Amino acid sequence: MTAARNRRVVLASRPKGEPTPENFGLDEVEVPEPGPGQMLLRTIYLSLDPYMRWRMNAGASYAAPVEIGDVMEGGTVSEVVASNIPKYKRGDIVLSRTGWQEYGVSDGKEARKIDPAHGPISHALGVLGMPGFTAYAGLLNIGQPKPGETLVVAAASGAVGSVVGQIAGIKGCRVIGIAGGGPKCRYVVEELGFDVCLDHHEPDLSERLKAACPDGIDIYFENVGGPVFESVFPLLNNFARVPVCGLIAWYNDSGPFEGPDRLPSLLQNILVKRLTFRGFIVSDFNAQFPEFLADMSDWLRDGRLKYREDVTEGLENAPRELIALLKGGNFGKKIIRVGPDPTGA
Amino acid sequence: MTAARNRRVVLASRPKGEPTPENFGLDEVEVPEPGPGQMLLRTIYLSLDPYMRWRMNAGASYAAPVEIGDVMEGGTVSEVVASNIPKYKRGDIVLSRTGWQEYGVSDGKEARKIDPAHGPISHALGVLGMPGFTAYAGLLNIGQPKPGETLVVAAASGAVGSVVGQIAGIKGCRVIGIAGGGPKCRYVVEELGFDVCLDHHEPDLSERLKAACPDGIDIYFENVGGPVFESVFPLLNNFARVPVCGLIAWYNDSGPFEGPDRLPSLLQNILVKRLTFRGFIVSDFNAQFPEFLADMSDWLRDGRLKYREDVTEGLENAPRELIALLKGGNFGKKIIRVGPDPTGA
Numbered sequence: 001m002t003a004a005r006n007r008r009v010v011l012a013s014r015p016k017g018e019p020t021p022e023n024f025g026l027d028e029v030e031v032p033e034p035g036p037g038q039m040l041l042r043t044i045y046l047s048l049d050p051y052m053r054w055r056m057n058a059g060a061s062y063a064a065p066v067e068i069g070d071v072m073e074g075g076t077v078s079e080v081v082a083s084n085i086p087k088y089k090r091g092d093i094v095l096s097r098t099g100w101q102e103y104g105v106s107d108g109k110e111a112r113k114i115d116p117a118h119g120p121i122s123h124a125l126g127v128l129g130m131p132g133f134t135a136y137a138g139l140l141n142i143g144q145p146k147p148g149e150t151l152v153v154a155a156a157s158g159a160v161g162s163v164v165g166q167i168a169g170i171k172g173c174r175v176i177g178i179a180g181g182g183p184k185c186r187y188v189v190e191e192l193g194f195d196v197c198l199d200h201h202e203p204d205l206s207e208r209l210k211a212a213c214p215d216g217i218d219i220y221f222e223n224v225g226g227p228v229f230e231s232v233f234p235l236l237n238n239f240a241r242v243p244v245c246g247l248i249a250w251y252n253d254s255g256p257f258e259g260p261d262r263l264p265s266l267l268q269n270i271l272v273k274r275l276t277f278r279g280f281i282v283s284d285f286n287a288q289f290p291e292f293l294a295d296m297s298d299w300l301r302d303g304r305l306k307y308r309e310d311v312t313e314g315l316e317n318a319p320r321e322l323i324a325l326l327k328g329g330n331f332g333k334k335i336i337r338v339g340p341d342p343t344g345a
Numbered sequence: 346m347t348a349a350r351n352r353r354v355v356l357a358s359r360p361k362g363e364p365t366p367e368n369f370g371l372d373e374v375e376v377p378e379p380g381p382g383q384m385l386l387r388t389i390y391l392s393l394d395p396y397m398r399w400r401m402n403a404g405a406s407y408a409a410p411v412e413i414g415d416v417m418e419g420g421t422v423s424e425v426v427a428s429n430i431p432k433y434k435r436g437d438i439v440l441s442r443t444g445w446q447e448y449g450v451s452d453g454k455e456a457r458k459i460d461p462a463h464g465p466i467s468h469a470l471g472v473l474g475m476p477g478f479t480a481y482a483g484l485l486n487i488g489q490p491k492p493g494e495t496l497v498v499a500a501a502s503g504a505v506g507s508v509v510g511q512i513a514g515i516k517g518c519r520v521i522g523i524a525g526g527g528p529k530c531r532y533v534v535e536e537l538g539f540d541v542c543l544d545h546h547e548p549d550l551s552e553r554l555k556a557a558c559p560d561g562i563d564i565y566f567e568n569v570g571g572p573v574f575e576s577v578f579p580l581l582n583n584f585a586r587v588p589v590c591g592l593i594a595w596y597n598d599s600g601p602f603e604g605p606d607r608l609p610s611l612l613q614n615i616l617v618k619r620l621t622f623r624g625f626i627v628s629d630f631n632a633q634f635p636e637f638l639a640d641m642s643d644w645l646r647d648g649r650l651k652y653r654e655d656v657t658e659g660l661e662n663a664p665r666e667l668i669a670l671l672k673g674g675n676f677g678k679k680i681i682r683v684g685p686d687p688t689g690a
Contacts, residue, residue: 225612244616250609259604264595266608267570271589271624278623279616 004031008101009318011066015056017253018326023056024072024319031103039088039111041078041096041104043338046315047125048074048322048330049159050223053251072100072318075130077114077121079342088113093343095124100318102338116343118297126333127307128296130282131159134245136292137285139164139221142243142278147172149218150237152209154178154228156188156197157308159333160245164221165194166305173219176212178205178228180328187331191306206231216240225249233266236275244279248326308332349376353446354663356411360401362598363671368401369417369664376448384433384456386423386441386449388683391660392470393419393667393675394504395568398596417445417663420475422459422466424687433458438688440469445663447683461688463642471678472652473641475627476504479590481637482630484509484566487588487623492517494563495582497554499523499573501533501542502653504678505590509566510539511650518564521557523550523573525673532676536651551576561585570594578611581620589624593671653677 005028012025034040055066055073066073076099080092085108088094096111098104114124126132143164145151151168155161156177165175165188177188177197188197196212198205209231216237222229226249236242269275299305310332312321318336325334350373357370379385400411400418411418421444425437430453433439441456443449459469471477488509490496496513500506501522510520510533522533522542533542541557543550554576561582567574571594581587614620644650655677657666663681670679 222612225609229612244612247609247612247616250613253609255609256605257607257609259606260601261604261606262602262608263606263611264570264592264598264602265600266611267567267574267589267592267622268595269624270622271592274624274626274629276621276623277612277615278621279614279619281619284619 004103005029006031006101006103007315008071008099009315010069010071010100011056013068014058015053019053019056019319019323021319021323026316032105034082034084034105036084038105038107039083039085040081041076041094041098041106042081043076043078043098043102043104043315044093044341045077045122045125046074046100046318046336046338047076047130048318048325048334048336049131050246050248050251050326052322053248053326057251071104073097074099075125076104076338077124078104091342093121095129100315102315119300121341121343122309122311122335123307125335126159126309127163127300127305128293131333132163132296133285133289133292134282135160135163135221136167136296137282137288138243138245138280139167139219141285141288142276142280143168143219143221143241145171145173145219148174150174150176150213150215151219151221152176152178152213152217152232153221154200154224155248155328156192156194157184157331160223161221162188162192162307162332163305164223166192166299168219169193169195170299170304174215176209176217178209184331187308191308200228206234210235219243221245223248233269236269236273238273239275240273241276242278244277245281251326309335311335311337313337349448350374351376351446351448352660353416353444354660355414355416355445356401358413359403360398364398364401364664364668366664366668371661377450379427379429379450381429383450383452384428384430385426386421386439386443386451387426388421388423388443388447388449388660389438389686390422390467390470391419391445391663391681391683392421392475393663393670393679393681394476395591395593395596395671397667398593398671402596416449418442419444420470421449421683422469423449436687438466440474445660447660464645466686466688467654467656467680468652470680471504471654472508472645472650473638476678477508477641478630478634478637479627480505480508480566481512481641482627482633483588483590483625484512484564486630486633487621487625488513488564488566488586490516490518490564493519495519495521495558495560496564496566497521497523497558497562497577498566499545499569500593500673501537501539502529502676505568506566507533507537507652507677508650509568511537511644513564514538514540515644515649519560521554521562523554529676532653536653545573551579555580564588566590568593578614581614581618583618585618585620587620587622589622596671654680656680656682658682 093114151173153161153164156179175194177194185197222244223246225247438459496518498509501524522539530542567589568591570592
């Protein structure tokens, strides 16, 4: 590793609306030295996720924003290059959060060892990691699916939506997905087994959704906001549950939004229909992680749950791919392969 | 009862905005004859409640609207005058929903016998009835109060708000009430034992609420909407719970409301702060009614919970009193005494 340089993607400027390539900077620094109690990680896979757009804003969220000049945040699967932590040794594969760079130093507190015997190591960024657990925890704890109920989820071919719909199907729900374009919709129905998938690129989403949900909607797993929310909202049944997990349609726009003001109507509907809206982030349910891993591994092994990755080579392409992801340009869980995978997957 | 006439208040027209006396009509018809399986009830007490405003609108709610020309709906405490139902006999006191009239016929399905030995029979319309149970069920099931948390409730001297705050106090919460005018606020603090009560007739409610809630707000029992909601919303803590029970500020106005549109911001806050908004009506929790009656009777007997009624004589005054109630003109649970109380209370 001597003389090695560390390529990094940093936040160059804060986007106004949709991010552009100019908001990102690619630089090179020396590979850092791990200090006492630290390890040096070489990034193999970097996860791209919609929440990253929000971290590019200055406003407060549940996590601090990325500062200008800082390395973009992100979950990573890496190989241990050198370690001053007894628990980790050279060659171990770990899940960590070293961000958009080729090398990173970790104190191991946010890290977790990955056993390559359990499947492709990149799965720790998706179906067996944060997105999969988000789907599992939000759906089961807040959505509380019951046989015969109708569930709607958008971004249905994506990392979270695809898992939400498949678990709801396992629990006996009628499952309606929403996705962008014919190929994704066909995949969602033919491969993932959703009952219906509606293409939001086509007109009259509200009318088509209404036709697809003759008994209304009991669970809306909210990960997009925007026009999908507006189509779903009038169809919510009494006692419907809405786990609020993401609002990608509004990440680029911090408002104020043009009137009329729909807040009173939202609250009136919550009252009259006795709706539950509850926000969550996956770490709220950390205690359930072992249960999640066990269930999900079973479902994957039995073929009851399918999973698709959309892998792009090269760290330098991460900005372009995040920009595309925010417009639905990915097809499956978006991953950047930053360096060689020693497990050969 | 021969030749007796039945005076009734009917819905004459649907209000636009605030109701006016012209929206109500007072008429007289013959006292109805109870058929097989029915009983004739003489109204002693009529309950006035904010939800009645909503039933005057044509729009769908969780219950059908009152039709033009129909008797206004409402909960009543009555005396059985004649009965063709084995379970009920002449002289029994019953809680029913015969509405704004001196006599009504009931099939007994929505009725419940009241034992005058348990206290004033009018309590069945308030602290031991629908409003008290609304407070109890919404607070305990959705609000989930924990010791040391901060609760805010408006209409704090009213039938629901006064009970919400007192139960929250019993559960160890810091309790902030909001009410209209100095006398109500003093009553809420001095008699009901709230920690603070803010007068919403005074300016700068948001600033005063912020000062009264140095640790933010963990539970907001929503029964008013409007400016109180706007003052509360920025102070909600992570994981705050908002049982949505009423929105009196918006009952007179069905929109559209002037922009900007605050719906995206509400959903963003639900996500970032992991808030729970859940609407309910009291009948959703009917199975808990016996538990409620037992707890509430204990608290009343022990003096841990206090209750105030605001009684007006004469059915003809019900329209005026409902109009006043919707502007906060009552002081305590609003009741109309329609006829003599044979229990002498």
